[in-house]
Amino acid sequence: MEENEHPNEGAGGATGETKEARFKRLAEQRVAATLDKIRLIGNLATSQYSYNGDQVAKIFAALKEAISDVEDKFQRTLERKREKFHL
Structure with a gap:
């Protein structure tokens, strides 16, 4: 689970964050992390590996x-x- 996620909080949570703001924040974090992992897969495309x-x-x-x-x-x-x- 992401460190900024609060599964037991209702819509908006304790911070008053809107559903859209929470979606954007988490989407940005998760997509960035996923893109980093994909770049790491690309690093396998070298002559160091068979x-x-x-x-x-x-x-x-x-x-x-x-x-x-x-x-x-x-x-x-x-x-x-x-x-x-x-x-």
């Missing part, structure tokens, strides 16, 4: 699948928001 095309393909397939899963999750949530019935 690898083959199949291994590289598996790495990229796993990364693409993870990205696709996250995109789908966001899309489903957005679609549910649009589908709500209001009077």
Whole structure:
């Protein structure tokens, strides 16, 4: 769990932070950390390591699948928001 997360706090938490502000703060932290990890994977593409095309393909397939899963999750949530019935 991120050190700035407070799972037991309601919307806004003790700091009065809005849901949007919390989303932005956490998204920035998590995306930055993820991009750093991806750069580290790129560091494996040197002659200091031995690898083959199949291994590289598996790495990229796993990364693409993870990205696709996250995109789908966001899309489903957005679609549910649009589908709500209001009077």
